[in-house]
Amino acid sequence: MTEAKEVFLEKISLKEEDVVLEKILSRFRLLGPYYLRLMPLLIFACMSNALYCMNYVFAAGIVDYRCKYPECEHTSWSPSALNLTRDTCQKYQLVGINGTCSLQGYNMSSIGRCGEFVYEEPNSFVADFHLGCQDWKRAMVGTVHSIGYMFGLLLLGPISDKVGRKKLIVFTGVTGALMGLARSVTASYWTYVAFELIEAMLGDAYSPNYMLGVEMVAKENRAIFAPIMIGSMSVGGILMALIAWLIPYWRHFLRVIYAPALVFIFYAFFLDESVRWLLIKGRKKEAKNILRKAAKISNVYIEESTLDKIYCRRADDNDNLATLLKTTVTSRTLLLRFLACACAWITATFNKYGLLINSVSLEGNKYVNYALTSFADLPASVLLMFILIKFKRKVPLIFSFLMTGSFCVVQSFIPKGYPIISTSLFFGGKFMSAIASGTIYLYTTELFPTYTRNTMHALCSSIGRIGSILAPQTTLLLHYWSGFPSLIIGGLSLTTALVVMMMPDTAEDVLPDTVQQAEALGNRRNGAKE
Structure with a gap:
């Protein structure tokens, strides 16, 4: 047994230096002891984000007066x-x-x-802040959150690449909790909006959390990890609808969903930093300690000589956002890839929020409708796990955009009087848009090098927030034609599917550390295969 291990280690020691880390990570099973300790921390952060990013739907909900x-x-x-x-x-x-x-x-x-x-509801957000005939103030809460989130991504992405994933997860998690609890006690509408803006800008733990998870698993496990994160968001959305139903008073509702997030303080002691980030920063000793710890927990034997072989090019500590962006812009390949990613992100977020917002117009209980809409992401995440393994990245993304577009375009022309057909097409579009969103989130992390990965991912996601800002405006088009929102979502999805066709597939490649490696994605010679 020991001899077999030594043969394996000798084999991976002879591979390219980047692939050594990939081979070591592949020895830790995703359902093994180490990841069973790491995953609950990442899942909790994802579920918390699901509660934070859309709670204004219930906290600042529509109330008749x-x-x-x-x-x-x-x-x-x-x-x-x-x-x-x-x-x-x-x-x-x-x-x-x-x-x-x-x-x-x-x-x-x-x-x-x-x-x-x-x-109609005397203890509602609208009543407490006397917003009668000021519906724009209620709606502005969601708009401010989207705008704050957009600018926050531009700020937090480079910070994550600079100070690390772990520190930013702790900071954003605690900040989000404090801002949410502060909103639950404020007596001023404008103070509430200010806290909402600060939380959206500085309280989003999802991006660094997702990045840490992707960087801590081997390439064959990335396709499983991504759907787990999406499924966690879905469960978080269902949980939020349940809490809002059981605790309708908005102040108590906010306290219940935000108070648990104070446990992010303890992440400083129990969460490991991304090994890839540590290596790109030249902190090899810390990276080796984490790998030793993971090996001990997982009962996996790794020779010190193998750990010594691990090496990643160190990024310049003086690099700032402008330098990192210049690194991408000067590469024509990465620039075109970035523009295509930005287009896909705008479409994905526009579809996600557009369909979610317009689902409110469906008849029935608002809590049940929201829970069902969130639930659509759960089977999509399960299916996505199989799709990403079997069909890689590019084909599923193209197919999901094409199907979202087809469902929504057809739904826009269904006349009134056929609610079953119309609703079925609507949820079909939501289901496929969830697959597109999950794919593009993982896909973006694989397209750019380690020392700019979170920056570029955050930039694409930030630009994508244009879609979430524009999505609420689609309800205004209902005055002209009820099919307008679905037609726009469908047309945009079909166009984006054509754009994605120009991008490379990344499923067979290890995560790139340098610009040269990122440019070579899709080329089987980059060391992904033996």
Whole structure:
């Protein structure tokens, strides 16, 4: 047995230096002891992100209201009986001096601005901040979150490449928790919006968390790791709908979903840093210690001579965002790849949020609808695991965009009166868009070198937030034609599928560390195969 191990180690020691690390990581089973300790930490971070990125759907949800008529609120003549609720922002003036509430006591032609409102849910976000006839303020919470997230990615991506994945996961996780808890106690609308912006910019742990996970597994396990993260997000969305249903008061709801995130403090002691990041920063000793620890936990034997063979080119510690971007722009191959990635990200986020937002228009319980919409990502993640292993990256991405486009274009032309067909096509589009989103997230991490990976991934994702910012505006098109949102989603998806055809496949390649290795992706000679 020992002799067989030595033969294996001798074999991998003779391979290219980058592949040595890949071979070592491949010896740790994804369901082995080490990853069973690492994965729960990564899954918890993913589920937390699912609770944070869309909780405004429930916390700052739509609430019906009407103008308040103090004279009628405690009489047999209700405002509804007097037909005084047709315009929620206007108030009919009383006729006469006594101010009695009666059908003859109002002049329907004399209308003034309503100054006080009665809310269907008195303890709601809209009621607490007196947002009657200020729907734009409620909607702005989601818009501010998307804008903050977009700029936050530009900031956190380079920081992650500079200081490491682990430190940023701890910082963003704790920051998100503190900002969420602060929102639950604030008495000012604008303070709430400010905390929402700060959380979106500095409280997103998903990107560095995903990057750490991808860099800590071998290439054959990346196709399994990515769907696990997507499935965790799906479970988080279902859990959020359940919590919102059980705890409808928005302040208590925020406290329940954010308080557990304070455990991110302990990630500083229990989470390992990315070995690839440590090596690219020249911290070989720390990387070797983590590999020794993983080997001991997994009962895997690795010779010191093999660990000594591990080497990655060290990036310049003085590199800043401008330098890292210049590294990409000066490579025509990586520049074109970046533009194609940005296009795919815009489409993926536009589809994801556009379909999610427009699902609200479906009949039924809003909590159930949201849970079902989130659930669509769960079977998609299971299927994605098989697809990425069997069909690699490029083909599934093209196919999922084509199918999303086909479902949505057809759905846009389904006339009213066929709800089963229309709804089935809608969820078919959502299902395929989930596969596209999961694929592009993993695909982007494999297209760029280690020392710019999180920066470029964050930049693509940040540009992609343009899609999430524009998605809410699709509801305005319903006034012109009910099929407009689906038609736009479908047309954009079909166009993006053509763009992806120009990109390389990366499934057979190890993660590149340098620009030269990244440019060679798709070429089987880059050391991915023996």
